[in-house]
Amino acid sequence: MKKILVIDDQALHRNTVVSLLEMANYDVEQAKNGKEGIEKALTLVPDLILCDIIMPELDGFGVQKLLLSHPQTRSIPFVFLSAKDNPEDIRLGMRSGSDDYLTKPVNQTDLLASVEVRIAKIRQQNSFTEMQNNAFNEEKNLLTNMKEISTSAREKHILRKEKVYQEGDVAHYVYWVISGTIKTSKTDYYGKSYITDIFSSGSFFGHLPFQHHSEYNETAIALETSVIGMIPKKDFLAAVYRKPELNQYILQLTSQQLQDKNNRLLQLAYASVRERVALVLLKYASITSGELDLPTISREDLASIVGTTKESLVRTLSEMKKDGLLELKGREIAVLSPQELMKSIGWH
Numbered sequence: 646m647k648k649i650l651v652i653d654d655q656a657l658h659r660n661t662v663v664s665l666l667e668m669a670n671y672d673v674e675q676a677k678n679g680k681e682g683i684e685k686a687l688t689l690v691p692d693l694i695l696c697d698i699i700m701p702e703l704d705g706f707g708v709q710k711l712l713l714s715h716p717q718t719r720s721i722p723f724v725f726l727s728a729k730d731n732p733e734d735i736r737l738g739m740r741s742g743s744d745d746y747l748t749k750p751v752n753q754t755d756l757l758a759s760v761e762v763r764i765a766k767i768r769q770q771n772s773f774t775e776m777q778n779n780a781f782n783e784e785k786n787l788l789t790n791m792k793e794i795s796t797s798a799r800e801k802h803i804l805r806k807e808k809v810y811q812e813g814d815v816a817h818y819v820y821w822v823i824s825g826t827i828k829t830s831k832t833d834y835y836g837k838s839y840i841t842d843i844f845s846s847g848s849f850f851g852h853l854p855f856q857h858h859s860e861y862n863e864t865a866i867a868l869e870t871s872v873i874g875m876i877p878k879k880d881f882l883a884a885v886y887r888k889p890e891l892n893q894y895i896l897q898l899t900s901q902q903l904q905d906k907n908n909r910l911l912q913l914a915y916a917s918v919r920e921r922v923a924l925v926l927l928k929y930a931s932i933t934s935g936e937l938d939l940p941t942i943s944r945e946d947l948a949s950i951v952g953t954t955k956e957s958l959v960r961t962l963s964e965m966k967k968d969g970l971l972e973l974k975g976r977e978i979a980v981l982s983p984q985e986l987m988k989s990i991g992w993h
Contacts, residue, residue: 647764648672648689652682652708653697653726658749662695662726662756669757679703683711683984686718693763695747698727698738703984706741711987713742714927722763726751795880802872809851809865809873816854816861819881822846825871828946829863840949841906843868843929843942852881852895853902868942913952920990921951922961926971926980927987943976965989 649671653659659675666673674689676682679700686694686708694712698705705725712718722744727734730748738746745759800823803809809820809827820827827844841863844850854861885892905928912921925947942950948958962978965971970986972979980986 646670646672647693648674648691649693649695649760650674650676650682650686650689650691651695652676652679652700652705653695654678654700655697658697658726658751662751665753665756666760669760671760679705679708680984682708686712686721687715687983690717691721693722693724693760695724695726695760698725698729703988707984707988709741709743711984714987715983722766724759724763794884795877797880798874798876800872800874803867803870805867805869807867809867810861812861812864814861816851816859817878818851818875819849819878820851820865821874821876822848822850823872823874825873826868826942827865827871827873828868829865830949831863838864838949839952840946842902843950849895849898853899868946909952917990918951918953918957919961919964921953922958922965923986923990925951926978927983 649666651659651662651666651673652675653662654677656677659677663673663675674685674691676685679696680702682694682696683703685691696705696708703711705727709723712721712723723742724745724747725738725743726747726749727738728749729735735746735748744763747755747759803825810816810818812832822844824846827848827850828840829842829844829850830838830840832838842850850865851861885895912924916924929942929950944955944958948955951958953961962971962973965986966973968989970981970989972981
């Protein structure tokens with residue numbers, strides 16, 4: 646049974662939509678405002694979201710933007726419900742990236758038709774994704790048991806601050822994080838180091854230099870005591886060429902990493918320190934007990950990721966804590982309210 650989340654501050658309209666969908670045999674959850682809607686979406690991860698636009702605390706555009714910032718909710722189909730029915734408002738709603746725009750009072754036939762189209766599309770995507778995942782999960786299991794890819798593959802335990810490889814080294818291996826956290830960084834002409842990415846358990850790194858005898862263009866260092874898998878590059882490339890599913894995964898992974906780096910360059914050029922801090926916290930944090938917990942990272946490293954000084958970072962974190970957005974315990978950082986953190990930087 647497909648799960649639908651209805652977000653609307655008008656109880657009468659919300660209950661009408663919920664009742665109609667339940668009669669159509671959907672599993673329906675409801676939220677009375679945007680803030681509650683965000684919390685339920687992140688917790689329930691529904692198959693479809695129907696959301697009012699004009700709401701107190703957080704409007705529909707804010708809800709949509711926040712959910713797009715989270716990997717677990719960014720691909721959920723999103724349909725606006727609104728009493729604003731002039732063509733300009735409808736075009737604005739569709740340009741925001743919504744899948745549909747229904748005007749209030751919602752016509753029963755239009756609502757069910759829109760929902761059925763979205764659900765049918767989800768079924769098609771899930772069917773295709775399932776076929777891909779079945780094949781890829783087999784590859785992932787092989788990578789977890791690296792000897793299946795290469796008899797020369799091995800595990801290595803590394804200590805905190807120990808280098809995995811140095812910028813300029815010949816790339817003989819592709820790496821797989823079994824446990825722990827690895828950072829990659831580049832050094833400029835003046836010797837200043839800049840963190841380019843962070844990799845946690847289950848992540849590939851060191852895979853970008855595909856050419857024979859190519860060099861690593863970054864330095865990889867353990868942020869904590871870690872265990873990594875080392876797969877000889879020639880064996881890894883043979884597996885990529887042999888298995889189309891693995892090939893596709895690596896291409897998608899590489900594309901996403903390059904896009905993330907381009908986005909960071911834009912943020913460095915145009916975003917304020919507070920905005921960059923918020924976006925980094927949201928990007929690298931993981932959900933634990935309803936909060937977003939950041940891996941244990943030193944303030945120097947975090948400042949490097951943000952692209953600011955340690956002093957500016959500490960000052961910004963203190964301000965966010967004072968605003969009730971964060972909880973700080975030594976090196977540990979917990980984001981108490983992702984949606985409020987986004988609102989604090991103007992992402993309504």
